[in-house]
Amino acid sequence: MSTEKSTATDANKALVLAGIKGVFIDRDPTVLDRLFSADYQQHNPRIPNGTAAIKALLGNLPADFKYEPGLVVAEGDYVTIHSRYFGWGPKPMVAVDIFRVANGKIAEHWDVMQEEVPAAQSANGNSMLTTSQT
Amino acid sequence: MSQTKLERNKALVLEAFDTLFNKRDYIAAERYWSPHYIQHSAHIAPGRDGLFNLVKGLPPTLKYERGVIVADGDFVIVHGRFSGFGAPVNWITADILRIDDGLLVEHWDVIQDEATKEQSRSGLPMFGTSFGTETLIDPIDLEERR
DSSP states (O other): OOHHHHHHHHHHHHHHHHHHHHHHTSOOTHHHHHHEEEEEEEOSTTSOSSSHHHHHHHHTOOTTOEEEEEEEEEETTEEEEEEEEESSSSSOEEEEEEEEEETTEEEEEEEEEEEOOOGGGSSSSOOSOOOOOO | OOHHHHHHHHHHHHHHHIIIIISOOHHHHTTTEEEEEEEOOTTSOSHHHHHHHHHHTSOTTOEEEEEEEEEETTEEEEEEEEESSSSSSOEEEEEEEEEETTEEEEEEEEEEEOOOTTTOSSSOOSSSSSOOOOOOOOHHHHHHHO
16 A cells, blocks of 8 residues: 555544544534535435434433444545444444545444343354454 | 555455355355354354354345444454345444455454444444445345344
């Protein structure tokens, strides 16, 4: 990989981690104005497009909500994060969030979420989670 | 890390998934999956055999489509859609593979039912650029396999 490309990937990784941690750990709505694109495209079927919807969601998070990022895999304009959300649903949820960065802002988001199956109840006895790198 | 390695790892994952899920060529698939494959997907039995046996039990209509694929170090994450496996709704997946020495050695995933256009509050699809087409389903077959 060329240094230029690698640097861009690292910058995008840092941007997305600052964005998602700002939202779900610090619960700071100003990161949405600073780090996210004004026309943020949303592919999570339960959330409308744009950043106003995320601000509204932030205000409605339950007291026991907790976001735990795990493995981060980034390349070019795409940054993906494996994670666990507590308090998003009745049970802890495992997720992969996929972000596309454009013009230095977080521009588009896809995710896949499911209820965590504890290792003891899994078909293979292993945890669904990866270890945090962040 | 070299760009070649990342490109090689992505190609490995795509070829492996196409070989196992679309071509259903279990002999050829052994070239991609380590015999010491570590499984973290909650519904799949341990090891390479656990995965291959699961696929062997699925109907011939099974289809895997890949979306965004990203490689970083020894890891690849690929966004995908499984259809035609006997359930009424397609599965959208994010598969995480760890690669060692040209083989898939470890796997995690997240699986979610695909939302319809009517269910999407943004109007955008969960996967790709369009909403999944309805797949042929056979509820009796699904019940039998449970």
